[in-house]
Amino acid sequence: MDILKFALRKLAGGVPLILGVTFISFLLMIYFGPDLTWDKLGKNPTALEIQEVRHELGYDQPFLQRYGTYLKELVTFDFGNSQVVDKKVSTILKETMPVSLHLIIPGFILGNVIAIALALFAAYHRGSWIDKLIMTGSVIGMSISFLIVIIFFQLLFCSSYGLDMFPVRGWEVYDSEDNIIWYQYLRYVTVPTLATVFVALGYNTRFYRAVLVEEMTKDHVRTAKAFGHTPTSLLFKGVLKNAMVPIITRIMFSIPLVVVSGSLLIESYFGIPGVGKVTFDAIIAGDQNILKAIVGLTAVLFVVVLLLTDILYRVFDPRVELK
Amino acid sequence: MTEITHNTTMMEKGDSLWDKAWYKFKHDNMGKTGAFIVFIYLIVALGVWFGFWGGTWSDTSDQLWQGPSMQNWFGTNVIGQDVFTRAIYSTKVAFEVGFIVALLSTALGAVLGAISGYFSGSWIDSVILWLMGVLDSIPFYLFVAAVAFALKDNPFAMHIAMISTFWTITSRVVRGEVIKLKGQEFVEAAHAIGVSQNKIIFKHIMPNTSHILLVQSTIAFVAAIKSEVILSFLGLGVKDGVSWGLMISESTQDVLAGHFNNFASSSAFLFILVIAFNMFSDSMQDALDPKKVG
Numbered sequence: 001m002d003i004l005k006f007a008l009r010k011l012a013g014g015v016p017l018i019l020g021v022t023f024i025s026f027l028l029m030i031y032f033g034p035d036l037t038w039d040k041l042g043k044n045p046t047a048l049e050i051q052e053v054r055h056e057l058g059y060d061q062p063f064l065q066r067y068g069t070y071l072k073e074l075v076t077f078d079f080g081n082s083q084v085v086d087k088k089v090s091t092i093l094k095e096t097m098p099v100s101l102h103l104i105i106p107g108f109i110l111g112n113v114i115a116i117a118l119a120l121f122a123a124y125h126r127g128s129w130i131d132k133l134i135m136t137g138s139v140i141g142m143s144i145s146f147l148i149v150i151i152f153f154q155l156l157f158c159s160s161y162g163l164d165m166f167p168v169r170g171w172e173v174y175d176s177e178d179n180i181i182w183y184q185y186l187r188y189v190t191v192p193t194l195a196t197v198f199v200a201l202g203y204n205t206r207f208y209r210a211v212l213v214e215e216m217t218k219d220h221v222r223t224a225k226a227f228g229h230t231p232t233s234l235l236f237k238g239v240l241k242n243a244m245v246p247i248i249t250r251i252m253f254s255i256p257l258v259v260v261s262g263s264l265l266i267e268s269y270f271g272i273p274g275v276g277k278v279t280f281d282a283i284i285a286g287d288q289n290i291l292k293a294i295v296g297l298t299a300v301l302f303v304v305v306l307l308l309t310d311i312l313y314r315v316f317d318p319r320v321e322l323k
Numbered sequence: 324m325t326e327i328t329h330n331t332t333m334m335e336k337g338d339s340l341w342d343k344a345w346y347k348f349k350h351d352n353m354g355k356t357g358a359f360i361v362f363i364y365l366i367v368a369l370g371v372w373f374g375f376w377g378g379t380w381s382d383t384s385d386q387l388w389q390g391p392s393m394q395n396w397f398g399t400n401v402i403g404q405d406v407f408t409r410a411i412y413s414t415k416v417a418f419e420v421g422f423i424v425a426l427l428s429t430a431l432g433a434v435l436g437a438i439s440g441y442f443s444g445s446w447i448d449s450v451i452l453w454l455m456g457v458l459d460s461i462p463f464y465l466f467v468a469a470v471a472f473a474l475k476d477n478p479f480a481m482h483i484a485m486i487s488t489f490w491t492i493t494s495r496v497v498r499g500e501v502i503k504l505k506g507q508e509f510v511e512a513a514h515a516i517g518v519s520q521n522k523i524i525f526k527h528i529m530p531n532t533s534h535i536l537l538v539q540s541t542i543a544f545v546a547a548i549k550s551e552v553i554l555s556f557l558g559l560g561v562k563d564g565v566s567w568g569l570m571i572s573e574s575t576q577d578v579l580a581g582h583f584n585n586f587a588s589s590s591a592f593l594f595i596l597v598i599a600f601n602m603f604s605d606s607m608q609d610a611l612d613p614k615k616v617g
Contacts, residue, residue, distance in 0.1 A: 020457035028469035139605070143598035145552050147571055148590045155578055260462040265553060269575075283468040284558065295465055302460040 007307055014303030021299035022074065026067050026292070034286040035059075036083065074296040084287045092278060093293060099171060100263050100274030102185065107193040108258060111200030112251055118201070119208035120235050123216055134205065141202025146195070150269050153195045166191050169271040192266045207250060208243075215243045244316040252309040256301045260294065340534060344610035354606020360599035364414055371415035380404065380412040380565055390584070398584035400573065406584050409565050410592045416566040417548050417596065420482065424547035428486045429540040432493025433529060439494070440501025441524050455491040463488060463550075467559050481560045485547055493539040500532050534611040541604035545597055552593060567593045 040053045054060050058069065073079050079089035122134040156162040166187055173185040215221070216239055224238045263276030271277070275294070282290035313320045338346075348354055371377040382404065389399040397406040439451035458466075470484040471477075504510065505528060513523050554560030555568025567589040574586035 016453055017456050017460060020453060021460050024457060025461060025465070025469055028466075028473040032473035033469070034472055139601055140598065143601050144594055145549055145571075145590070145597075147553050147556055147568075148594070151571070151575060151578060151586065152590075159579070161578075161581060256460070257462060260465070264462075264464050265557070268557070279462075279465065280557065283465070286472070291465065291468075295461060298462055298465075299460050 003311065007311070010307040010310060011303060014306060017303055018074075018296075018299045019071075021302075022070060022296055023067065025295040026070055029291055029295070030066070030070070030288055031063060033288060036286065036288070070292055070296075073292070074300075079289050079293040082282075082287055082290055084282075084285045089289050089293045092290065093275065093297075096273060096275045096278050099272060100259065100267070100276060102173070102180070103171075103189060103192060103267070103272055103274055104196070104258060104263055106189060107196030107200070108255075110193065111197045112204060114197065115201050115204030116208050116240075116247070118205045119212050120240065122205070122209050123212040123239075124231065124235060126213060126216070135209070138202045138205040138209075141198060142206065143202075144199070146199045146265060147269075149198050150192075150195045150266065153191055153198070154269075157191045157194070169269075171270075171272040171274075188272075192270055192272070196266065204250075208247065211243045211246045212239055215239045218242075241316065245313055248309060248312050248316065252305050252312070255305055256298055259301070260298055340611065344534070344607070347610040348606060351606045351610065353602045354610070357599040357602030357604075357606065360595065361603055364596050364599075365418065367411060368415045368418040371412055377408055377412035377415065380409045397588040398582075400577070400582075400585050406570075406588050409570060410567070410588045413565055413567045413570060413589070414592065414596075416561060416564065417551065417593075420485075420551045420561075420566075421544040421547045423482050424485045424489060425540040425544040428489035428543050429493050429536050431486065432490035432539065433497055433532065433536050434525075435490065436494035436497030437501050437524050437529050437532070440498035441505055441520075441528065443498070443502050451494070455494060458488050458491050461488075464554075464557065464559065467554055471559060476562070478562065481551065481554055485550060489543050489546060493536070493543070496535055496539060497532050500535055501528055504528050504531055538604065538608050538611060541600060541607065545600045545604065548593070548600075549597060 036057060037050060037053050037059065040057070041049060045053075051060075058066055061069075077090055081087065082089055082092060085092070118134050118138075122131045125131050154168065158164065158166045158168045171188050173181055173188050175181055220242075221234065221238045224234055229238070260276065260279060263272075263274055264280050265276070266272070267274045267276035268280040278290060279294050281287070282294070310320075367376075384399065384404075389395055391398050395405045395407065397410065400406055400409075435451050439448045442448050461469075466488060467481060467484040470487070471480040474480045474483065477483075510523060510527060513527050518527070551560050551566060552568035552571060555566050556572040560566070560568055570585055570589035571593075574583075574589065577583070577585050
């Protein structure tokens with residue numbers, strides 16, 4: 001019961017955030033954004049035709065009313081049709097969301113798990129050559145642009161100039177009934193995943209090591225060491241569990257941005273029909289209905305993530321109260 | 324004002340934070356190497372700026388797809404432009420983006436962070452925190468696109484978008500530091516002798532956050548250069564002229580045809596600058612961290 005009350009209060013607290021995000025993006029993208037009137041008209045339109053189109057697009061309404069319509073669309077999850085493809089925005093999102101999730105999840109999990117493992121290893125051997133090697137590696141990883149990694153990995157794994165083991169682009173992993181074909185899935189997901197993991201490792205390892213080192217220098221760890229606990233129990237019970245709060249924060253807050261921004265580059269480069277590619281195409285074509293939907297939904301996702309993060313804190317640290 | 328800054332940091336051993344930082348930095352080989360490389364890049368960029376070299380980046384020739392040679396150190400591209408000259412010229416573009424974004428986003432973050440930290444708990448603080456939360460929740464590429472829409476393809480849309488999102492990181496750090504500082508005696512003393520609030524915030528407290536600002540601006544610089552590359556590739560960044568991002572974007576066609584000059588040189592230029600800057604930035608973070616004194 002308490003959790004439910006807490007959740008409702010948290011969600012209500014997220015309303016100003018959603019209003020802010022939607023307001024700023026509405027102002028920039030729609031109100032001051034591209035005028036779509038002329039795209040919809042034929043040659044030599046009459047004044048009446050212009051007026052009709054403007055009315056259809058809602059341009060003749062006052063600002064607040066247009067913003068209100070957008071909020072209503074967000075609440076009812078009905079953003080109308082895409083302005084470029086003749087499909088409902090909600091249908092497009094429903095089709096592309098699973099693709100993006102299938103694409104991102106392996107890289108996201110591996111990028112964090114491997115980074116935590118490396119960070120534990122480096123933190124445990126703090127100051128030794130192993131630590132230095134891992135940290136140098138992570139600075140190098142941080143310094144290579146994501147774009148370069150993508151191009152290089154594609155060249156290395158997918159082209160005849162390299163190993164030529166995987167398809168260059170595309171995403172033909174579903175059979176006619178939308179079930180995943182695992183063999184195909186592995187073929188298409190491997191190279192994007194390798195690229196994501198490579199880039200994520202640099203930043204993540206550094207962050208996690210800093211968190212773990214701080215935890216490791218605390219008194220309870222020294223005491224546990226003095227009592228003769230094995231390194232494994234020391235690392236997992238004494239250090240990792242106590243460092244869970246910052247780790248969870250980082251993982252959770254990267255979710256909303258990974259879903260949109262992270263997949264945007266990968267999907268547009270590998271030609272994978274996910275949310276990122278839809279977003280990119282919508283940016284290029286100025287498809288406002290899709291952009292409105294994506295910005296609004298990301299904001300909602302952020303609020304949900306904030307809520308889940310707070311609940312997860314409670315799981316790992318009983319001292320945290322759900323207030 | 325400088326007396327106050329010094330007095331607070333000098334209390335322990337008679338050395339200021341900056342003296343100690345300089346001492347540590349002098350003994351940090353990684354940091355010095357990084358700073359040296361960044362300095363070379365800076366000279367290259369300034370040379371382009373003053374017109375000593377790189378001016379011929381847009382000249383075409385009939386030497387298409389040439390490999391490295393004495394005339395064209397890194398070969399030529401699809402329309403016979405010298406890849407080396409283009410990479411050199413792009414250094415200037417990268418430094419322009421980096422400097423503008425680092426300077427303005429750090430300044431904005433410093434001012435807003437100091438205000439929200441000083442008035443923490445009040446409505447001003449809530450508004451600033453809300454604004455930071457909002458800006459952090461808009462996907463970056465979408466925000467850049469939105470700013471570009473609103474500014475009707477102004478060439479500075481990319482810079483403005485980066486400045487208006489990067490300041491939040493600095494601002495959060497400065498806010499935390501200011502909350503710590505405002506309880507200290509020198510602030511109390513300034514209050515007691517009737518120094519105005521503006522002066523306390525900007526002349527007494529803010530100089531004490533300068534070590535944070537220096538580190539944050541180097542981080543913003545690197546982030547700006549890296550973002551420029553991706554944004555230019557996506558068609559949202561540099562539109563006229565040339566930049567490493569545009570070169571990489573061109574090279575996606577080249578590499579499929581087996582020509583790697585363009586890709587290799589722009590990537591190498593970018594990578595070396597970013598890693599040198601990261602090394603420099605890390606070493607400054609270590610040197611300027613008051614917790615690591617000694």
